Amino acid sequence: MSDNLDDFRTEIAAWIADNLPAELKGIPRDENTICWGGRNWQFASDAQKQWLERCHARGLTCPRWPTEYGGGGLSRAQEKIFREEMLKAEAPSPLESFGIWMLGPALLKFGTDEQKAAHLPDITAGKIRWCQGYSEPGAGSDLANVQTRAEDMGDHWLINGQKIWTSYADKADKIFALVRTDRDAPKHLGISFMLIDMETPGVTTKPIRLISGASPFCETFFDNVKVPKEGAIVGEQNRGWDVAKYLLTHEREMIGGGGGGLMSGSTLSDMIGTMDPAATADPVLRAEAMELEVDAMAFALTMERYKDMAESGAGVGNASAMLKYYGTELNKRRHEIIMSAKGSDALDWGHGAAAPWLRTKANSIEGGTSEVMLDIISKRVLELPSK
Amino acid sequence: MEKLVDTGDEVMLRDAARGFLDDAAPLTAFRANRDAGRPYDPALWSEMASMGWAGVLIPEDAGGADMGHRAAGILAEEMGKTLAASPFISSAVIAATALRAAGSDRLAAIAGGEALYALAVDEGAKHAPASSALAAKPDGNAFRLSGRKTFVADGSSANRVLVLARTSGGAGDAQGLTLFDIDAERAGLARTASGSIDARDFATLDFDDVAVTGDDIVGDVDNGLAALGPGLRAGQAALAAELGGLSAGISAITLGYLKERKQFGRTIGSFQALQHRAAHLFSEIEVTASAIANAGRVLDHDPDAAQVAVSLAKARATQTARLAVMEGVQMHGGIGMTDEYDAGFFMKRARVGAEWLGDYGHHAAIVAASRGL
Numbered sequence: 001m002s003d004n005l006d007d008f009r010t011e012i013a014a015w016i017a018d019n020l021p022a023e024l025k026g027i028p029r030d031e032n033t034i035c036w037g038g039r040n041w042q043f044a045s046d047a048q049k050q051w052l053e054r055c056h057a058r059g060l061t062c063p064r065w066p067t068e069y070g071g072g073g074l075s076r077a078q079e080k081i082f083r084e085e086m087l088k089a090e091a092p093s094p095l096e097s098f099g100i101w102m103l104g105p106a107l108l109k110f111g112t113d114e115q116k117a118a119h120l121p122d123i124t125a126g127k128i129r130w131c132q133g134y135s136e137p138g139a140g141s142d143l144a145n146v147q148t149r150a151e152d153m154g155d156h157w158l159i160n161g162q163k164i165w166t167s168y169a170d171k172a173d174k175i176f177a178l179v180r181t182d183r184d185a186p187k188h189l190g191i192s193f194m195l196i197d198m199e200t201p202g203v204t205t206k207p208i209r210l211i212s213g214a215s216p217f218c219e220t221f222f223d224n225v226k227v228p229k230e231g232a233i234v235g236e237q238n239r240g241w242d243v244a245k246y247l248l249t250h251e252r253e254m255i256g257g258g259g260g261g262l263m264s265g266s267t268l269s270d271m272i273g274t275m276d277p278a279a280t281a282d283p284v285l286r287a288e289a290m291e292l293e294v295d296a297m298a299f300a301l302t303m304e305r306y307k308d309m310a311e312s313g314a315g316v317g318n319a320s321a322m323l324k325y326y327g328t329e330l331n332k333r334r335h336e337i338i339m340s341a342k343g344s345d346a347l348d349w350g351h352g353a354a355a356p357w358l359r360t361k362a363n364s365i366e367g368g369t370s371e372v373m374l375d376i377i378s379k380r381v382l383e384l385p386s387k
Numbered sequence: 388m389e390k391l392v393d394t395g396d397e398v399m400l401r402d403a404a405r406g407f408l409d410d411a412a413p414l415t416a417f418r419a420n421r422d423a424g425r426p427y428d429p430a431l432w433s434e435m436a437s438m439g440w441a442g443v444l445i446p447e448d449a450g451g452a453d454m455g456h457r458a459a460g461i462l463a464e465e466m467g468k469t470l471a472a473s474p475f476i477s478s479a480v481i482a483a484t485a486l487r488a489a490g491s492d493r494l495a496a497i498a499g500g501e502a503l504y505a506l507a508v509d510e511g512a513k514h515a516p517a518s519s520a521l522a523a524k525p526d527g528n529a530f531r532l533s534g535r536k537t538f539v540a541d542g543s544s545a546n547r548v549l550v551l552a553r554t555s556g557g558a559g560d561a562q563g564l565t566l567f568d569i570d571a572e573r574a575g576l577a578r579t580a581s582g583s584i585d586a587r588d589f590a591t592l593d594f595d596d597v598a599v600t601g602d603d604i605v606g607d608v609d610n611g612l613a614a615l616g617p618g619l620r621a622g623q624a625a626l627a628a629e630l631g632g633l634s635a636g637i638s639a640i641t642l643g644y645l646k647e648r649k650q651f652g653r654t655i656g657s658f659q660a661l662q663h664r665a666a667h668l669f670s671e672i673e674v675t676a677s678a679i680a681n682a683g684r685v686l687d688h689d690p691d692a693a694q695v696a697v698s699l700a701k702a703r704a705t706q707t708a709r710l711a712v713m714e715g716v717q718m719h720g721g722i723g724m725t726d727e728y729d730a731g732f733f734m735k736r737a738r739v740g741a742e743w744l745g746d747y748g749h750h751a752a753i754v755a756a757s758r759g760l
């Protein structure tokens with residue numbers, strides 16, 4: 001691909017125009033249109049399948065990953081241009097998954113060459129769908145308290161325990177899970193980051209319904225599950241906490257990114273024409289919306305500045321907790337305003353605004369709550385004392 | 388696209404500025420100026436000028452350093468951290484930018500630090516350039532100015548005044564205004580210093596039949612807002628940067644206190660209620676810093692399209708500074724309310740900075756309008 005950014009823009013815009021199936025142009029992003037991929041994936045349309053295959057062939061499902069694993073090998077500047085052109089062309093994302101957002105970055109950093117070769121190509125191709133097995137009934141904010149046990153049985157690990165809030169566990173092919181491999185060590189030092197196939201005998205899932213109506217997450221049970229040792233643990237045994245934390249910073253940036261309006265895509269100005277005139281004229285609602293625009297624009301610039309910082313090697317570290325905290329709180333504000341703006345129209349499930357509004361309430365819980373983010377900032381960034 | 392992090396040169400400029408200011412303009416210097424009734428220290432300004440700060444936005448062939456708006460913002464940020472008082476924004480930023488855009492031959496005097504400018508634009512309690520009514524009556528080939536300008540920053544210490552007067556139309560018309568550049572001692576101009584809460588120089592300027600000629604005009608007759616625009620935007624961005632620095636300055640002092648003060652047998656910074664508020668303030672400061680850096684970048688690369696970026700920075704910086712000084716005083720308890728302690732200085736400067744060159748509502752409205760609201 002071209003090194004010159006202007007050439008690259010022209011080239012990638014042309015590629016999108018040539019390859020995007022017409023029926024996908026401008027399609028709204030929701031649970032029915034997202035492509036998650038996986039062994040049992042039912043494509044919503046031939047177009048969805050085509051789009052995934054074409055993007056994958058060009059490395060565009062994971063634009064910045066190395067080409068040897070099916071990535072695009074793009075620089076950040078190129079990736080940004082690619083995303084801008086996708087937006088301009090109203091092209092949907094070809095593939096989304098926990099593999100792309102979370103596991104991939106962790107494998108690229110901590111995985112062995114064998115593990116990378118075994119898993120990354122399936123992620124970029126959308127062949128394997130992953131889920132995240134961190135939380136347990138007794139380990140939420142206090143994640144290092146995970147109790148799911150992995151016993152060393154020589155050639156395999158024997159897993160027993162329960163995970164909860166596992167998003168899409170019932171649809172996923174594999175799970176990356178935090179399991180306790182040493183029960184005597186201090187709690188952060190006895191955890192391993194393990195890869196487990198969901199089809200292994202003894203793994204079962206039970207969906208839990210959310211306030212937004214959908215049942216995207218599950219309880220996940222492990223009952224004498226045998227995991228062959230070869231390649232099972234990412235990073236060092238008993239050092240899974242390091243991998244988990246690294247992965248969480250990616251997850252947090254991804255969830256926080258919604259605050260800039262990037263994830264939800266809808267801006268208030270898009271809606272204003274469709275609002276009840278009484279709502280448009282409401283000075284309080286208008287003022288709230290104006291303040292939100294100010295904060296959201298400044299937050300979008302902050303996402304950019306933090307990426308620049310990461311790229312320049314300055315490192316962002318724990319300050320990324322700020323992105324997660326700020327972005328998710330902004331996103332909640334945005335949807336509160338959208339609901340007010342739409343008034344009673346939005347109260348009918350069929351209208352479509354209520355489910356996303358309710359779903360955003362989880363943004364400040366999933367991936368670490370806002371309170372936990374504020375704890376991280378105050379203790380690790382501001383170095384405030386503990387006593 | 389330009390990055391929002393400081394370049395190597397900018398890091399050096401920031402470090403040099405910090406080193407100089409810690410030495411030459413610490414908070415104790417601000418207090419000494421305040422106690423002496425001196426809005427700023429002319430010797431400090433001479434030193435700043437000799438380091439190129441007065442000419443930061445002036446071309447090299449006119450004796451300037453021509454470092455650009457992001458650099459000016461970095462200097463303003465560093466000055467804001469310790470409340471270093473100087474005519475920097477009025478002269479080196481607003482006047483320099485407006486006069487440079489108009490091709491004025493007074494730039495060298497600004498870069499040298501001798502020309503001290505004040506911008507006389509507002510007439511009411513809120514920033515509203517288009518509402519200017521100060522009359523410029525034709526008098527042969529010239530004009531005569533009569534009326535009052537209020538809240539003129541550096542108004543009583545300046546030796547030159549940029550004044551926006553109405554040559555045609557009525558108050559509220561964006562057209563019909565003309566910008567004049569006159570000597571502050573010109574006959575008929577009376578300047579009265581106000582007792583500004585931030586201990587800096589703000590003045591009311593009364594124009595009584597002040598004679599001005601075609602030579603005094605900046606830009607074109609009846610098109611004064613266009614002539615002033617670049618200067619105003621630059622000033623707003625620099626003021627936003629100063630407020631960003633001010634927020635960081637008071638927040639650092641407050642964090643220091645949280646780590647030191649003990650109550651109930653514990654450091655107060657160990658109370659989660661205060662930790663979370665401090666972390667929230669950190670977040671606001673970080674988000675605002677991005678808007679400030681961006682405003683400088685856009686002014687440097689696309690100045691004519693910079694208003695939204697500048698307004699975003701000024702709006703954010705105003706709100707963040709307000710939060711920073713309120714938390715600053717509250718988290719200090721009683722001592723925060725004493726004149727002997729510095730927190731109050733930050734609070735008063737933040738309030739002045741909130742109003743000067745357009746308040747939160749003024750700038751938020753510009754940002755929101757760009758988003759169709």
Ligand SMILES: Cc1cc2nc3c(=O)[nH]c(=O)nc-3n(C[C@H](O)[C@H](O)[C@H](O)COP(=O)(O)OP(=O)(O)OC[C@H]3O[C@@H](n4cnc5c(N)ncnc54)[C@H](O)[C@@H]3O)c2cc1C
Pocket residue numbers: 131132133134135136139140141142164165166167168217362365366367368369370371372375
């Ligand atoms: C939609 C959704 C999807 C999710 N998906 C996944 C997934 O795929 N995989 C997965 O592993 N997990 C997932 N989670 C779980 C999520 O990570 C946890 O819910 C989260 O970490 C909080 O844990 P908890 O629910 O046990 O709440 P708790 O930790 O019990 O928290 C309850 C309240 O107490 C507060 N609190 C806790 N500790 C402190 C403290 N020290 N100081 C101050 N306040 C505190 C919290 O902020 C919160 O307000 C998901 C959650 C949601 C809502």
